[in-house]
Amino acid sequence: MVPLSYYLVLSGILFACGVLGFLIKRNIITIFMSIELMLNGVNLSFVAFAAQWHALSGQVFVFFVMVVAAAEAAVGLAIIIAVYRTRETLNVDQVNLLKL
Amino acid sequence: MTANPYLWLVPVLPLAGAAINGFFGRGSSKKAITAIALGFCGAAFALALFLAAGFSSASAPYYYDLAHWLRSGSFQVDFSFYLDQLSLVMLLVVTGVGFLIHIYSVGYMWDDDGYYRFMAYLNLFMFFMLTLVLAKNYLVMFIGWEGVGLASYLLIGFWFTKDSAASAGKKAFIVNRIGDFGFLIALFLMIKHFGTLDFTHVFASVQTLPTETAGAGLLSAIGLLLMVGAAGKSAQIPLYVWLPDAMEGPTPVSALIHAATMVTAGVYMVARSSVIFERAPMAMMVVAIIGTLTALFAATIGIAQTDIKKVLAYSTVSQLGYMFMACGVGAFSAGIFHLMTHAFFKGLLFLAAGSVIHGIGGEQDMRKMGGLRVYMPWTFVTMGIATLAIAGIPPLAGFWSKDEILWRAYNASWVYWLIGVITAFITSFYMFRLMYMTFGGEYRAAAAQETHGHDGHGYGHGGPHESPWVMLWPLIILAVLSVLGGWVAGYNHHFENFLAPVFQGGKAVAEESPEAGKSALEYLLMAVSVSVAGLGWLLAYLLYSRRPELPVRIAAWLDGLDEAVAHKYYIDELYTALFVKPLIDGSTTILWHGVDQGVIDAAVNDSADAARHVSDNVRHMQSGNLRSYAGWVAAGGAAVIAYMVWMGVR
Numbered sequence: 001m002v003p004l005s006y007y008l009v010l011s012g013i014l015f016a017c018g019v020l021g022f023l024i025k026r027n028i029i030t031i032f033m034s035i036e037l038m039l040n041g042v043n044l045s046f047v048a049f050a051a052q053w054h055a056l057s058g059q060v061f062v063f064f065v066m067v068v069a070a071a072e073a074a075v076g077l078a079i080i081i082a083v084y085r086t087r088e089t090l091n092v093d094q095v096n097l098l099k100l
Numbered sequence: 101m102t103a104n105p106y107l108w109l110v111p112v113l114p115l116a117g118a119a120i121n122g123f124f125g126r127g128s129s130k131k132a133i134t135a136i137a138l139g140f141c142g143a144a145f146a147l148a149l150f151l152a153a154g155f156s157s158a159s160a161p162y163y164y165d166l167a168h169w170l171r172s173g174s175f176q177v178d179f180s181f182y183l184d185q186l187s188l189v190m191l192l193v194v195t196g197v198g199f200l201i202h203i204y205s206v207g208y209m210w211d212d213d214g215y216y217r218f219m220a221y222l223n224l225f226m227f228f229m230l231t232l233v234l235a236k237n238y239l240v241m242f243i244g245w246e247g248v249g250l251a252s253y254l255l256i257g258f259w260f261t262k263d264s265a266a267s268a269g270k271k272a273f274i275v276n277r278i279g280d281f282g283f284l285i286a287l288f289l290m291i292k293h294f295g296t297l298d299f300t301h302v303f304a305s306v307q308t309l310p311t312e313t314a315g316a317g318l319l320s321a322i323g324l325l326l327m328v329g330a331a332g333k334s335a336q337i338p339l340y341v342w343l344p345d346a347m348e349g350p351t352p353v354s355a356l357i358h359a360a361t362m363v364t365a366g367v368y369m370v371a372r373s374s375v376i377f378e379r380a381p382m383a384m385m386v387v388a389i390i391g392t393l394t395a396l397f398a399a400t401i402g403i404a405q406t407d408i409k410k411v412l413a414y415s416t417v418s419q420l421g422y423m424f425m426a427c428g429v430g431a432f433s434a435g436i437f438h439l440m441t442h443a444f445f446k447g448l449l450f451l452a453a454g455s456v457i458h459g460i461g462g463e464q465d466m467r468k469m470g471g472l473r474v475y476m477p478w479t480f481v482t483m484g485i486a487t488l489a490i491a492g493i494p495p496l497a498g499f500w501s502k503d504e505i506l507w508r509a510y511n512a513s514w515v516y517w518l519i520g521v522i523t524a525f526i527t528s529f530y531m532f533r534l535m536y537m538t539f540g541g542e543y544r545a546a547a548a549q550e551t552h553g554h555d556g557h558g559y560g561h562g563g564p565h566e567s568p569w570v571m572l573w574p575l576i577i578l579a580v581l582s583v584l585g586g587w588v589a590g591y592n593h594h595f596e597n598f599l600a601p602v603f604q605g606g607k608a609v610a611e612e613s614p615e616a617g618k619s620a621l622e623y624l625l626m627a628v629s630v631s632v633a634g635l636g637w638l639l640a641y642l643l644y645s646r647r648p649e650l651p652v653r654i655a656a657w658l659d660g661l662d663e664a665v666a667h668k669y670y671i672d673e674l675y676t677a678l679f680v681k682p683l684i685d686g687s688t689t690i691l692w693h694g695v696d697q698g699v700i701d702a703a704v705n706d707s708a709d710a711a712r713h714v715s716d717n718v719r720h721m722q723s724g725n726l727r728s729y730a731g732w733v734a735a736g737g738a739a740v741i742a743y744m745v746w747m748g749v750r
Contacts (some may be wrong), residue, residue: 021732031726094724098722 007048012043028080028090032073038070104162105488106147107181113144113735114226121223125216134206137219141202141226155188155346157598170239177297182236184377186602189436190233190368193443197360198226200574204451205352207571208458218258218350225251229361232367238287238297239367242340245283245333248362249276256349268348280333283369291463293318310715311379323376323383326369327390334366336424337394340417341672346521347409351454359416360603362445366705367423369441374603378430388428388512392519394419397669399526402663403533406657409454411534416446418523420506425516425679431508433599437589438505441497444585445489448578452483455567455575456538466534467582471543475564478572480539487535489582491528492633497586500608501638503626513642517625524629528636537645566580 018038025031043062052056080090086094117140125133142718152160166299170177183191202222209218228251249272259267290297294305305383312320330336333345346358357363369386370377377384398417405411419442426435438511459463489496492503503526509516543564566572643651655662664670700730721732 019734023727023734028729095726096724099722 004048004052007047010047011041011045014038014044017041026091026093028083028092028095031092032076032080035076036069036073039065101161101163104151104164104183107162107164108166108179109233109247110144110147110151110195111181111227111230113140113147115139115225116231118223118227120222120459121216122220125220128216130210130215133216133219137223138199138202138206140223141195141199143225143239145199148191148195151183152188152192155183155185157601159185165236170479173365175291175295177237177239177650179240180236180298181234181240182299182679183234184602185599186368186371186436189461189599191230191438193440194229194233194361196221196299197443197447197578198229198356200577201352201356201360201447201451204355204454204574205350205572207568208352208454212350214258216256220259220351221251222356225255225357229365232365235477236299236729238290238299238302239374242283242287245329245369246280248357248365249273249280249333252346252357252362254278255353255531256346258350258353259348259430261347265348265428266638268345269341272342272346275339276332279329279339282325282328282332284329286322286329289318289322291323294331299372304376304378309379313381316380316382319376320380320383323380324386326373326376327383327387330366330370330424331390332366333369334363334420334424335417336366336390336420337397339373340398341396341675343417344410344413344668347413351409351450351457352411355447355450358413360447363416363420364423364439364443367420367427367435370401370424370427371436371603374427374432377427384428384430386428387424388509388516391421391428392426392509392516393421393424395425395523396526399523399530401665401668402530403526404467404662405530408456408466408469408534408538409450409464410528411466412446412449413452415449415527415530416442418527418736419446419490422502422523423522425509425520426505429509429516431505433596433605434501434504434508436599437595438501440589440595441489441582441586444497444578444581445486447716448486448575448582449490451571452479452486455479455571456483457568458571460564466537468544469538471539472564473539476566478566478575482575483539483603484535486580486582489529489532491526491587491637492629493637494630495583495587497582497584499630500586500589504508504631507622507625510569518663521629522731525632525636528633529640532640533639533644536640538647543649573660635743659697 015038018034018036018041021034021037022031040095043065046058046065050056050062069091083095084090091097117136120136120140121128121133121434125136155162161182163180164181166179167182168176169179186290202219205218209215211293212218228247230244232241232248235241235244236731253269253273253660256272257266259265260269285299290302294302296302296305308317309319312318319629332339343358343363349358365650378720395418398414398421400413402411402418403499419438423435423442426432428436454477456469456472456479456504459479460472463469485496489498492499494500506517506520506524667673674690721728
């Protein structure tokens with residue numbers, strides 16, 4: 001059996017990749033995918049703990065996270081399309097009007 | 101005590117009139133306003149007469165509890181009214197003289213734009229004054245006390261566009277505040293030590309206490325504090341300064357509030373508290389001394405005034421001093437008697453002065469009058485009667501009451517009597533001076549007719565003329581009262597015996613039996629006071645009728661003294677230098693520049709500045725750049741995790 005720590009390390013790597021992608025990428029769709037990566041990194045740790053402790057609640061959480069992520073993807077893509085229609089760009093550095 | 105359900109109606113009727121005229125008077129016709137103002141005031145007078153009809157010296161007091169007010173543990177105060185022989189006298193004076201002055205005001209104020217406002221204020225004043233005299237406890241009395249102060253303020257400043265009137269109103273209000281401060285502390289002492297403010301309960305508690313013959317205790321403190329309040333309201337030394345300035349108000353106001361009724365509230369309050377004062381001889385002595393000094397002091401100022409209303413104002417202060425002198429020597433009923441006769445003749449004097457002012461187009465300077473007996477005979481005759489009355493010429497009203505006071509004062513100490521007699525001489529002198537300057541000789545302002553409208557009623561006319569009948573009738577009625585009032589009430593101690601149940605603890609009343617004849621000494625003193633009054637008349641005749649050039653030469657001869665008297669002994673200037681200026685300077689430098697600008701404003705401005713500086717620096721975080729926000733979030737999350745890890749490791 002694969003030890004828990006492996007899963008957790010993998011989960012941490014996935015999450016860190018997500019954060020890194022979020023911070024360095026300029027394309028809004030890539031940023032969006034980075035968010036999904038972070039969510040799935042967390043999901044992995046949930047199921048890992050659930051399997052380790054034989055508790056179902058971790059798996060239930062994962063379902064919730066996936067449902068919310070799907071909803072968020074729908075809304076987020078709609079926003080991206082709207083942004084593209086008005087600004088004709090997907091570069092977040094150029095979408096910076098909301099500031100003091 | 102008997103419950104009487106009509107009692108509360110007496111004050112409330114004028115309140116209804118004030119409310120109707122005050123809220124709806126602006127658009128109403130003057131006839132409707134007049135009908136409401138006179139109707140409600142007259143109804144109060146009729147009700148007072150109705151109550152008086154069934155009331156004799158032997159009657160038990162009436163009372164009526166209208167509503168609960170304060171309930172706090174064992175301490176309770178109700179809206180309750182009380183009518184005994186003392187309040188009945190006040191009630192009749194206030195409603196009777198007040199009603200006459202309401203009638204007079206119709207003529208005097210008819211052409212004023214603020215007619216409805218004036219009538220509403222007058223009715224409001226009646227309400228508060230009646231609350232004051234009919235109160236059953238000190239707190240309800242205090243409502244009336246403050247209320248008449250408010251009405252006085254509103255009416256002094258009635259022509260508020262005139263700067264002097266507005267500041268005279270403020271002065272009256274502020275000076276009265278000082279007196280009210282003393283009154284309030286006296287009330288607090290009563291609550292603390294007696295646990296009640298109801299007259300009957302307080303006096304019952306006081307009667308169980310011994311007389312404070314040696315030193316001063318609680319009762320002396322209460323008495324002195326009450327006297328502070330009375331000195332403010334009744335314009336006694338050192339708080340009299342507001343009353344002469346109050347003459348800025350319309351003349352009916354001067355007659356009603358600043359001569360006949362409100363300013364006597366202090367005398368009424370001291371007489372009402374006679375039980376307290378009798379057990380505090382020290383406080384009594386202070387009352388007598390203040391009264392005596394005020395009587396003399398104000399009378400001397402009255403000599404040199406040239407404004408007809410100012411003469412009468414100082415005369416009022418002086419006569420109020422007589423009343424306090426009477427109360428101070430224990431002759432409370434004599435004080436109240438003088439209060440009543442004074443309301444007649446001084447109300448009359450003011451109304452007649454108003455008639456004069458009205459008749460010559462608003463001129464108040466007596467040097468520009470003269471010879472008016474030809475133009476306004478009725479005013480001349482009635483004012484002459486009032487002058488005889490105030491001078492103490494028998495058998496007019498003033499003689500009876502003043503003589504009673506002087507006799508009682510002599511029994512206490514000859515010093516009071518002597519000063520009283522000197523004051524009587526001066527009173528007679530300045531009153532006849534006023535008469536000769538106003539009505540004697542030739543009319544001196546025929547050329548200067550263009551300058552009218554000073555009194556604000558803007559009455560257009562050619563020369564001096566008699567006032568309309570609506571103004572003359574009150575004069576005539578008051579003249580009759582000034583003639584008969586003293587004789588009917590003073591003869592055979594009628595008045596004193598009527599008030600005996602109220603002042604039964606009073607040593608002066610109990611000693612004398614009403615049937616006892618007057619002693620030779622009393623007749624001698626009477627002769628002295630009448631002859632000094634005659635002397636005053638003679639002197640005024642010599643100086644202002646026979647040799648009108650003499651006063652100027654005498655004034656020149658008494659250069660400095662005349663100057664000082666004409667400037668009212670520089671008391672106003674002294675108060676300004678002692679109290680007003682330090683207060684304004686202190687407020688300006690310390691409170692305004694120091695505390696307000698230096699501390700409060702500075703704290704507010706500095707914290708705002710600090711917030712702006714911090715924000716100026718921090719706002720660069722909000723760049724609008726999504727990735728920098730994400731960086732901050734990531735850095736924050738990393739910091740939290742690092743902290744938790746560090747805590748966990750440790």
